Amino acid sequence: MFSGIINSAVxxxxxxxxxxxxxxxxxxxxVGLTGESVxxxxxxxxxxxxxxxxxxxFHNPRPSRNxxxxxxxxxxxxxxxxxxxxxxxxxxxxxxGAFNLVRFRSAPGTSREICYxxxxxxxxxxxxxxxxxxxxLIGAAVxxxxxxxxxxxxxxVTKSARxxxxxxxxxMDYTDCFSDLFKEYLSSYRLILxxxxxxxxxxxxRYEVVLKNSAKEKEFLDKIRERNGNLTVSCSVxxxxxxxx
Numbered sequence: 001m002f003s004g005i006i007n008s009a010v011x012x013x014x015x016x017x018x019x020x021x022x023x024x025x026x027x028x029x030x031v032g033l034t035g036e037s038v039x040x041x042x043x044x045x046x047x048x049x050x051x052x053x054x055x056x057x058f059h060n061p062r063p064s065r066n067x068x069x070x071x072x073x074x075x076x077x078x079x080x081x082x083x084x085x086x087x088x089x090x091x092x093x094x095x096x097g098a099f100n101l102v103r104f105r106s107a108p109g110t111s112r113e114i115c116y117x118x119x120x121x122x123x124x125x126x127x128x129x130x131x132x133x134x135x136x137l138i139g140a141a142v143x144x145x146x147x148x149x150x151x152x153x154x155x156x157v158t159k160s161a162r163x164x165x166x167x168x169x170x171x172m173d174y175t176d177c178f179s180d181l182f183k184e185y186l187s188s189y190r191l192i193l194x195x196x197x198x199x200x201x202x203x204x205x206r207y208e209v210v211l212k213n214s215a216k217e218k219e220f221l222d223k224i225r226e227r228n229g230n231l232t233v234s235c236s237v238x239x240x241x242x243x244x245x
Contacts, residue, residue, distance in 0.1 A: 023131060023133045023134050023137075024131075024133075025129060025130035025131050026040065026041070026130045026132055027041075027129070027130030033083060037130060038083070040132065041079055041083075041127040041128070041130060041132065042076055042079065042127075044127050044132050044135055044136070045075035045076045045078075045079045045123060045124055045127045045135075046072065046075070046076055048075060048123045048127075048135060048136070048139040049071055049072040049073065049074065049075040049076065049120055049123065050072050051139060051143060052071045052072075052075075052116060052119050052120050052123070052139070052143070053068045053069075053071040053072045055116075055143055055146050055147065056068060056071055056113075056116045058150075059146060059147075059150045060112070062237075064113075067113060067116070067117075070117070070120075071116055071117070071119075071120045074117065074120040074121060074124060075120050075121070075123040075124035075127065076124065077124065078120075078121050078123075078124025078125055078128060079124045079125075079127045079128035080128070081124075081128065082124070082125060082128025082129060083128050086128075086129075119142055122138055122142075123135050123138065123139055126138060161208065161209070161210050161237075162208075162209050162210070162211060162217075162235050162236065162237065163206065163207070163208060163209075163235070163236050163237070164206070164207045164209055164233070164234070164235050165204065165205070165206050165232070165233070165234045165235075165236075166178070166204070166205045166206075166207070166224060166228060166231075166232075166233050167197070167202050167203070167204050167205075167228065167231040167232040167233070168202065168203050168205065168228045168229075168231065169201075169202060169203075169228070169229060169231070170196070170200065170201055170202060170203060172203070172228070174194060174203055174205055177227065178224065178227065181220065181223050181224065181227070182209070185211060185212060185213075185216060185219075185220040185223075186209045186210060186211060186212060186220075187210045187211070187212045188209065188210045189207050189208070189209040189210070190207060190208045190209075191205065191206070191207055192206050192207065192208055193205070193206040194206075202231070217235060221233050221235060
């Protein structure tokens with residue numbers, strides 16, 4: 001009897017002396033899920049999902065509100081699924097089949113949006129297995145990478161990009177007729193299309209441009225109208241390329 005008490009005390013003292021592991025799971029496999037562990041994992045998933053949604057909002061010129069909501073809810077949903085199928089092979093296969101059905105019902109998005117979806121899913125997978133420290137680390141590390149890349153011009157999305165359509169007479173040389181205006185109002189420009197219209201009596205030019213100052217857009221278009229004989233000039237927001245994966 002006394003030996004059993006002594007052994008229990010020694011094992012308890014050894015457990016107390018064990019260093020805390022930040023990356024260990026808070027879910028005890030012997031006990032299983034508890035209300036405290038589920039609540040703490042859900043709270044962590046929600047907070048990290050909100051952070052992912054905020055990062056998506058401020059690094060996209062035209063964010064999707066539906067995707068913003070999805071990024072908040074997705075970690076909690078993935079966490080719930082992982083907790084439910086833990087240790088059940090049949091339930092895991094059923095969930096895989098359900099995810100395949102969702103895949104074919106979803107609209108294609110950009111590679112950037114898919115990256116954010118996987119970002120939220122990784123958070124949900126980590127919290128679903130109880131690895132709160134790992135989820136926080138991945139959420140912080142990937143978030144910092146996305147923020148840093150957002151401030152690098154080569155990786156950031158230009159918010160002032162425009163598509164300009166200009167119609168000019170056929171006898172007007174379009175190669176450098178607007179060069180001085182472009183240098184004055186634009187930080188960059190690129191001719192992407194030139195074609196004849198109206199039975200060859202007119203030329204239609206399309207440019208991808210970035211305005212130095214968006215407030216001077218009307219002034220810029222008026223200067224072009226004065227030069228092309230008041231023919232059609234249109235300016236629209238440049239549609240972002242959708243790299244389907």
